[in-house]
Amino acid sequence: MMGRTAEALFWIGRYSERTENHARLIDVYYHIREDKEASNGQSWSRLIDTIGDRAAFIEQYGSFTEQHVLQYITLDKNNSNSLLACTNHARANLRNIREKMPSELWDIMNGLYLWLKEKEVRDITNDSPHLFYRFIRDTLSMFQGAATSVMPRENEWHFVEAGRYLERAENLLRLLQSLCSEYAKEDFSSYPLMLAVLKSVSGYESYRKEYADTVNLNSIIKFLLLNETFPRSVSFSIQSLERSFNGIQLDDPELNHAVHKLAKLAGKVKANLACMDEDDLKSGKLESTLQTLLDSCNLMGARMSKVFFPSREEVIA
Structure with a gap:
C-alpha cells in the first residue's frame, strides 16, 4: 500500500471521528449554557478550551459570546478544528483515493461538506441548534454505517x-x-x-x-x-x-x-x-x-x- 493511500485512509478515520465528537460536544454544552454555573459564559469558554485554541479565539473574536463561539467552532475556515474544516479535510482525503473507496462514502461526506459550507451562524441560532448539530451527527453516523456495511475487511478498512x-x-x-x-x-x-x-x-x-x-x-x-x-x-x-x-x-x-x-x-x-x-x-x-x-x-x-x-x-x- 502506497504511503499516500495509507495516510488518506488513516486521516479519513480521524477527521470523521473528530467532526462527530465535536458536534456532540457543541450540542450538549449549548444546552447547559443557561444553567446558573454557565450564565456568565463559562460554558462557552469551556468549549473553546476543549476543542479549540483559546489564544487564537481571543485574538480573532475578543469575547466569548454565543455568536462568536459558534462561528469559531462550527464554520470558521481558519480554525483547523472547526466542523467545517474537519469535514473538508476528511472530504479532501477521501477525494484523493476516491477510486479505492465505496462511492457511498464520497456521496455522504461530500454532501455534508456542501451543506455545511453554505451555512451561517444565524442558520444555527434562528432555527434549532440541537437539530443542526444532530443532523451533522446523524450524517456522520450514516457515513460510519455505510463504511461498516460495504467496506471489505482489508487493509483500507483497518x-x-x-x-x-x-x-x-x-x-x-x-x-x-x-x-x-x-x-x-x-x-x-x-x-x-x-x-x-x-x-x-x-x-x-x-x-x-x-x-x-x-x-x-x-x-x-x-x-x-x-x-x-x-x-x-x-x-x-x-x-x-x-x-x-x-x-x-x-x-x-x-x-x-x-x-x-x-x-x-x-x-x-x-x-x-x-x-x-x-x-x-x-x-x-x-x-x-x-x-x-x-x-x-x-x-x-x-x-x-x-x-x-x-x-x-x-x-x-
Missing part, C-alpha cells in the same frame, strides 16, 4: 478504523482532563457539567444501567476510562485500535514489523488500563494517569506518521 479509534481515545482523554480541571476549580461537584460529559459521548443511559442514580466524578472517570463494553470508552477504543493494527497485513516486511510494533504498543496501553485500580483514579494521581495515556496515544500517532507518511503532518486536535 487503516480507517485505526484512525477512528485513536482519535476517539485522544478526544475522550482530553475531555476527562478538562472535567478534572474544572472540578478542581470548584468547591462542589458540577452536576450539570458531569451530565454534559456523559451525554456528549452518548453514554448517559449506559452509565445509568451500571451506576443507577450515582453521579460523581470518580464513577464517571471509571466508566469512561475502564469500561470494556461501552464503545466510546478509552478501554474499548484502545482494544479496537490494537485489533485494527493487527488486521493490517502488508507485503513489505519492514512495514509489517513497524505495524506489529504499533499493535504491541496498543496492547501495552490496554494492559495498563486493565491493571488500574481505585488508587490510580484518585485525585492527585488521576491527572498524571490521564496524561500518560494521552502521551501514549500521541506516540502511536507519531509513529504511524513516521512509518507511513513522514512527508507532512495533519492537524492534531
